[in-house]
Amino acid sequence: MADDLSELPDAVEADYRLERSVISAVSAALEAMDTDAIDAVLDPLHPADIADLLEQISSGQRRALLGLWSMGIDGEILSELDENLREEVIGYLPEGVLSEAVREMESDDVVDLVEDLEDDQQELILGALKHADRVAVELALSYPEYSAGRLMQRELVVAPEHWSVGQTIDFLRRDETLPEQFYHVILVDPGYHPTGYVTLGKLLGSPRATKLTKIMEESFRTIPVTQAEEDVAYAFNQYHLISAPVVDENDRLVGVITIDDAMIVLDDEAEEDILRLAGVSGEESLSDRTLETVRQRLPWLGVNLFTAILASVVISQFEAILAQIVALAVLMPIVASMGGNAGTQSLTVAVRALATKDLTGSNVWRVVRREATAGLINGMIFAVVMGAVGVIWFGTPMLAVVIAVAMVVNMVVAALAGILIPIGLEKLGVDPALASGAFVTTVTDVVGFFAFLGLAAILLI
Amino acid sequence: MADDLSELPDAVEADYRLERSVISAVSAALEAMDTDAIDAVLDPLHPADIADLLEQISSGQRRALLGLWSMGIDGEILSELDENLREEVIGYLPEGVLSEAVREMESDDVVDLVEDLEDDQQELILGALKHADRVAVELALSYPEYSAGRLMQRELVVAPEHWSVGQTIDFLRRDETLPEQFYHVILVDPGYHPTGYVTLGKLLGSPRATKLTKIMEESFRTIPVTQAEEDVAYAFNQYHLISAPVVDENDRLVGVITIDDAMIVLDDEAEEDILRLAGVSGEESLSDRTLETVRQRLPWLGVNLFTAILASVVISQFEAILAQIVALAVLMPIVASMGGNAGTQSLTVAVRALATKDLTGSNVWRVVRREATAGLINGMIFAVVMGAVGVIWFGTPMLAVVIAVAMVVNMVVAALAGILIPIGLEKLGVDPALASGAFVTTVTDVVGFFAFLGLAAILLI
Numbered sequence: 001m002a003d004d005l006s007e008l009p010d011a012v013e014a015d016y017r018l019e020r021s022v023i024s025a026v027s028a029a030l031e032a033m034d035t036d037a038i039d040a041v042l043d044p045l046h047p048a049d050i051a052d053l054l055e056q057i058s059s060g061q062r063r064a065l066l067g068l069w070s071m072g073i074d075g076e077i078l079s080e081l082d083e084n085l086r087e088e089v090i091g092y093l094p095e096g097v098l099s100e101a102v103r104e105m106e107s108d109d110v111v112d113l114v115e116d117l118e119d120d121q122q123e124l125i126l127g128a129l130k131h132a133d134r135v136a137v138e139l140a141l142s143y144p145e146y147s148a149g150r151l152m153q154r155e156l157v158v159a160p161e162h163w164s165v166g167q168t169i170d171f172l173r174r175d176e177t178l179p180e181q182f183y184h185v186i187l188v189d190p191g192y193h194p195t196g197y198v199t200l201g202k203l204l205g206s207p208r209a210t211k212l213t214k215i216m217e218e219s220f221r222t223i224p225v226t227q228a229e230e231d232v233a234y235a236f237n238q239y240h241l242i243s244a245p246v247v248d249e250n251d252r253l254v255g256v257i258t259i260d261d262a263m264i265v266l267d268d269e270a271e272e273d274i275l276r277l278a279g280v281s282g283e284e285s286l287s288d289r290t291l292e293t294v295r296q297r298l299p300w301l302g303v304n305l306f307t308a309i310l311a312s313v314v315i316s317q318f319e320a321i322l323a324q325i326v327a328l329a330v331l332m333p334i335v336a337s338m339g340g341n342a343g344t345q346s347l348t349v350a351v352r353a354l355a356t357k358d359l360t361g362s363n364v365w366r367v368v369r370r371e372a373t374a375g376l377i378n379g380m381i382f383a384v385v386m387g388a389v390g391v392i393w394f395g396t397p398m399l400a401v402v403i404a405v406a407m408v409v410n411m412v413v414a415a416l417a418g419i420l421i422p423i424g425l426e427k428l429g430v431d432p433a434l435a436s437g438a439f440v441t442t443v444t445d446v447v448g449f450f451a452f453l454g455l456a457a458i459l460l461i
Numbered sequence: 462m463a464d465d466l467s468e469l470p471d472a473v474e475a476d477y478r479l480e481r482s483v484i485s486a487v488s489a490a491l492e493a494m495d496t497d498a499i500d501a502v503l504d505p506l507h508p509a510d511i512a513d514l515l516e517q518i519s520s521g522q523r524r525a526l527l528g529l530w531s532m533g534i535d536g537e538i539l540s541e542l543d544e545n546l547r548e549e550v551i552g553y554l555p556e557g558v559l560s561e562a563v564r565e566m567e568s569d570d571v572v573d574l575v576e577d578l579e580d581d582q583q584e585l586i587l588g589a590l591k592h593a594d595r596v597a598v599e600l601a602l603s604y605p606e607y608s609a610g611r612l613m614q615r616e617l618v619v620a621p622e623h624w625s626v627g628q629t630i631d632f633l634r635r636d637e638t639l640p641e642q643f644y645h646v647i648l649v650d651p652g653y654h655p656t657g658y659v660t661l662g663k664l665l666g667s668p669r670a671t672k673l674t675k676i677m678e679e680s681f682r683t684i685p686v687t688q689a690e691e692d693v694a695y696a697f698n699q700y701h702l703i704s705a706p707v708v709d710e711n712d713r714l715v716g717v718i719t720i721d722d723a724m725i726v727l728d729d730e731a732e733e734d735i736l737r738l739a740g741v742s743g744e745e746s747l748s749d750r751t752l753e754t755v756r757q758r759l760p761w762l763g764v765n766l767f768t769a770i771l772a773s774v775v776i777s778q779f780e781a782i783l784a785q786i787v788a789l790a791v792l793m794p795i796v797a798s799m800g801g802n803a804g805t806q807s808l809t810v811a812v813r814a815l816a817t818k819d820l821t822g823s824n825v826w827r828v829v830r831r832e833a834t835a836g837l838i839n840g841m842i843f844a845v846v847m848g849a850v851g852v853i854w855f856g857t858p859m860l861a862v863v864i865a866v867a868m869v870v871n872m873v874v875a876a877l878a879g880i881l882i883p884i885g886l887e888k889l890g891v892d893p894a895l896a897s898g899a900f901v902t903t904v905t906d907v908v909g910f911f912a913f914l915g916l917a918a919i920l921l922i
Contacts, residue, residue, distance in 0.1 A: 020822045048699045259703075273735060290835050312791050348735060349745060
């Protein structure tokens with residue numbers, strides 16, 4: 001039956017948000033310890049929605065739910081669960097439920113599930129698998145973390161390149177172990193090297209006698225098993241791939257990656273960039289406990305305290321003039337703040353352009369020149385505005401000149417730091433999203449205070 | 462032939478970045494006005510890579526390339542091109558080339574191409590289409606921007622729900638207008654309402670006599686034609702959809718959306734959030750000219766200047782004590798800076814959780830409590846550190862107490878502002894990524910300076 005969303009308004013809202021009433025119903029059923037009521041609410045839900053529900057309830061409710069409804073947890077729900085919650089949830093599950101759940105999962109999902117678990121939980125899950133599956137999962141785990149080898153599934157649909165459409169369809173009808181989802185038949189030569197692929201649409205639309213080589217796609221791309229998963233996701237997005245064969249160092253076919261897995265990686269990478277740019281660890285999750293949150297936020301705040309003290313040291317060099325002209329203390333945060341914002345703008349554009357491989361050796365100097373010029377123009381615009389404000393507020397034309405010049409200087413420096421620092425970090429092999437912010441704001445604070453107070457010391461005394 | 466990337470190292474690098482040598486070769490060929498050399502370099506490239514190349518060369522080179530090589534530009538390259546460059550590129554193309562390019566595109570790609578163009582360019586392209594295609598594109602344009610109706614393609618593969626596998630395969634073999642890519646056959650009832658779908662894998666793996674209803678997928682989701690595209694992308698990601706039928710207000714099938722389009726939307730939405738959080742318009746692109754960059758960055762810098770002046774007004778209320786104790790001017794940016802950073806952390810987590818629909822009415826208060834508590838704990842940690850620094854640096858214990866207390870106050874306020882402001886903006890229908898930053902840093906600056914200087918005025922005199 002169709003579970004058309006417009007006909008089932010009681011599970012998720014029109015924008016696919018989990019209905020609040022679902023969560024209230026589960027909370028009520030948990031309080032009454034009413035297993036049947038929990039069944040009635042959760043059974044119609046998609047595993048992804050059940051996983052969301054587990055993330056949104058409190059940890060006490062989670063424990064109660066898993067106690068009462070552990071038989072409801074299957075492999076699909078475990079796959080959907082946020083990484084940070086898996087360990088907790090697996091810990092609550094009876095061994096039998098866990099074994100059954102993992103035995104029904106595909107190999108790439110099991111890999112995804114076990115790779116971040118502690119050794120004893122990992123052993124528990126590997127032990128529950130059938131021998132062949134265990135070997136497949138352990139092989140996948142032997143590839144580097146975040147590599148194509150971890151991402152691929154080993155369930156493949158291949159055909160010798162000399163086959164016809166009819167032979168292939170007959171083969172598919174006989175094969176009882178076809179994967180749940182597949183989109184292409186991969187053609188291989190006798191050495192098991194992939195040589196092309198045929199879409200299922202073409203296979204279905206062509207006469208039985210047609211040779212597969214006649215209908216294979218013009219271009220196809222193989223992915224090395226050691227390729228970084230972010231580059232795999234990039235390739236799917238760039239070349240609109242639906243699935244791609246993965247090959248080992250001898251170009252032999254070892255697995256296949258499908259677009260739905262690439263989409264998840266792409267989403268995770270963007271998420272990681274967003275959080276890292278704000279100084280939050282890319283692994284932070286909404287279901288973390290308070291102390292975990294404190295721990296995730298602490299390092300960046302520590303770095304920021306250090307850079308803020310550095311800026312204060314710069315200010316302290318000008319104590320004499322600050323004591324004479326208090327207006328300087330009033331105005332000085334403006335220059336630093338404008339520089340910080342302009343720097344963050346440039347830096348964010350640069351970090352994203354590096355991530356999407358749009359900023360390259362070919363255009364880097366043109367982009368740097370553009371950023372510097374844009375910084376100069378915006379700096380001059382705000383210098384005029386702020387100069388006017390300075391004159392009106394404090395009635396000292398020279399003070400207006402000082403703030404205007406400092407503004408221009410700091411905004412050009414901000415633009416340059418915003419683009420050059422991420423490029424430099426990338427060259428050093430450091431994720432620019434992770435560290436650029438700290439460096440850029442340090443530069444804009446230090447330069448902002450130094451330019452403003454230094455000019456004041458020269459011009460106002 | 463396979464264009465396995467490991468065998469073609471001269472086009473793109475191992476991480477799919479466009480080889481710098483390709484761009485140098487094109488630059489050289491442009492200088493020599495050597496059309497054959499341009500052909501030789503560009504012909505083997507994927508349209509997406511040619512589009513990237515157009516984005517990375519300078520606007521002068523772009524103009525020269527399009528003059529010399531306009532016959533090389535086809536519909537696929539136009540589709541891949543960054544939105545900001547399309548108008549420019551289309552302007553350089555001879556009418557004949559443009560007409561041929563758009564005539565070979567699928568309806569959803571034409572819609573994507575024309576929707577942001579000026580009226581005269583739009584009319585030029587619509588005029589080049591065959592009548593039926595023009596009607597289809599104009600119908601799509603009648604749906605709201607960023608809706609499923611704009612995203613869907615109208616090329617469909619449907620079968621009556623009572624058909625067998627054999628009937629369906631025979632029908633597909635006869636049909637000469639099958640779309641280039643399709644993954645499912647949609648089952649419809651006599652009223653053209655979709656009732657389910659069959660994957661091509663199942664169709665290929667089942668005997669001819671099997672009824673389609675026997676092998677149709679258990680759950681499927683239809684998408685209302687007016688649904689926002691970001692919700693469509695969310696549904697694809699959440700439910701691992703590969704394609705989904707789109708229905709009108711009477712639940713009749715009108716189109717289909719495929720995962721590759723959803724992936725692009727998901728990527729665009731994340732990109733927009735990242736840029737907006739940094740105060741950059743979501744439409745900014747690396748190939749923008751300098752003045753466009755200035756224009757994109759100016760509004761947020763203007764807002765920031767306003768809030769920075771607000772903070773200065775707060776400081777100016779304490780001119781008397783600042784004139785007496787210069788150490789206050791030295792230390793005051795630290796409190797504001799730490800608050801700003803802590804607020805940005807909370808705010809970014811909140812904005813992302815809202816975008817991924819993880820922050821809901823059910824867990825909002827638990828998350829607010831967690832943020833406030835985490836802010837309090839981090840505030841106390843840095844209060845102790847900064848208090849110690851204050852004593853060592855200035856030797857005034859009371860000054861250390863002032864900065865420590867102000868730090869705790871500002872970091873708790875920052876955490877609360879960081880979560881409550883995005884939630885409030887979302888409730889008001891404003892994109893929280895767009896405006897939260899300005900509000901949060903205003904709060905942390907104002908509270909930071911006020912708490913620190915206010916406490917100093919009470920305790921230090």
